[in-house]
Amino acid sequence: MQNDQRRYVEFNNIVVDYTDGDVAIYVHVKDLKSLYPLKPNSTLIALCISGSTNLQYDGKEIIIHPHEVFFCPSSVNIEITNTTPDFECKVLCLSDHIVQALLHDKINIWNQAVYLTHLSVLSMSEVCREEMVYYYSLIQSKIENNKVAPLEIMQALTRALLLELCIYMENKQGIGEDTKLSQGKSLFNRFLQAISNSEVKRRPISEYASELAITPKYLTMLCLKYSNKTASEWIAQYTIEDIRFYLRNSNLSIKEISCKLGFANMSHFGSYVRKHLGVSPSDYRHDKK
Numbered sequence: 001m002q003n004d005q006r007r008y009v010e011f012n013n014i015v016v017d018y019t020d021g022d023v024a025i026y027v028h029v030k031d032l033k034s035l036y037p038l039k040p041n042s043t044l045i046a047l048c049i050s051g052s053t054n055l056q057y058d059g060k061e062i063i064i065h066p067h068e069v070f071f072c073p074s075s076v077n078i079e080i081t082n083t084t085p086d087f088e089c090k091v092l093c094l095s096d097h098i099v100q101a102l103l104h105d106k107i108n109i110w111n112q113a114v115y116l117t118h119l120s121v122l123s124m125s126e127v128c129r130e131e132m133v134y135y136y137s138l139i140q141s142k143i144e145n146n147k148v149a150p151l152e153i154m155q156a157l158t159r160a161l162l163l164e165l166c167i168y169m170e171n172k173q174g175i176g177e178d179t180k181l182s183q184g185k186s187l188f189n190r191f192l193q194a195i196s197n198s199e200v201k202r203r204p205i206s207e208y209a210s211e212l213a214i215t216p217k218y219l220t221m222l223c224l225k226y227s228n229k230t231a232s233e234w235i236a237q238y239t240i241e242d243i244r245f246y247l248r249n250s251n252l253s254i255k256e257i258s259c260k261l262g263f264a265n266m267s268h269f270g271s272y273v274r275k276h277l278g279v280s281p282s283d284y285r286h287d288k289k
Helices: 096-116 126-145 151-171 183-197 205-212 216-227 231-249 254-260 266-277 281-286
Strands: 023-029 042-050 053-057 060-064 069-073 078-083 088-095
Touching: 023 126, 023 151, 042 096, 042 126, 069 096, 088 096, 088 151, 096 151, 096 183, 096 216, 096 231, 126 151, 183 205, 183 216, 183 231, 205 216, 205 231, 216 231, 231 254, 231 266, 231 281, 254 266, 254 281, 266 281
Parallel strands: none
Antiparallel strands: 023 088, 042 069, 042 088, 053 060, 053 078
């Protein structure tokens, strides 16, 4: 397999039911501690099936009950304090890259919920709970009925599940409402929105900071505080996803993509792609693995 940045999700000794490097699925998890520590730049999503578990999440005590969904990015420290003997959950571990690639225009809702409001537990209505269980059951069925589940199918199911979660997040009070955020969180959220809305995302940090009327140093400090990633890392993440999209999903020539994304010349673009994706733009475009 080519180096396609599929290196974020790694696993401990617990058996993983499915993995493609960006998505890991655990069908029967009895103890969340077995999945820690998470690989940097990844997020854990757990659906509690039975029992409960108590944990310290970023300094606060929370309890996960049956049919609640628990979110935890790798930047947040957790400590399991008590787990009932009948506790069981189904878990997705997703790299930041695949979350952004699958969510597209919903990524700002995800970022605000996970990084800004630190949404940890999502309680849902009975109908929503049944839908979520159905998604996990469908994914589990694909795993059990296929020795090697097709990547496209697994990612399509994962995308559908993530979109459903974003709808739940958006309907949850406070999610999607920038006015309810603190000044620092609001600035960080506006920075992510500014990158997302820019056709040319690979711009100097100073330009983004100027638009927010703050210093580059302060912008990077906010990024580290709320996401454990620098401003440069966020810019690179969004830029790489644009490159992936245009190389795989457009008829634009490589030169046209290079110009569209603001690179000075083809040589610079080629070097950037090789640095982040491990192959040349042409090889990445034609490698369908």
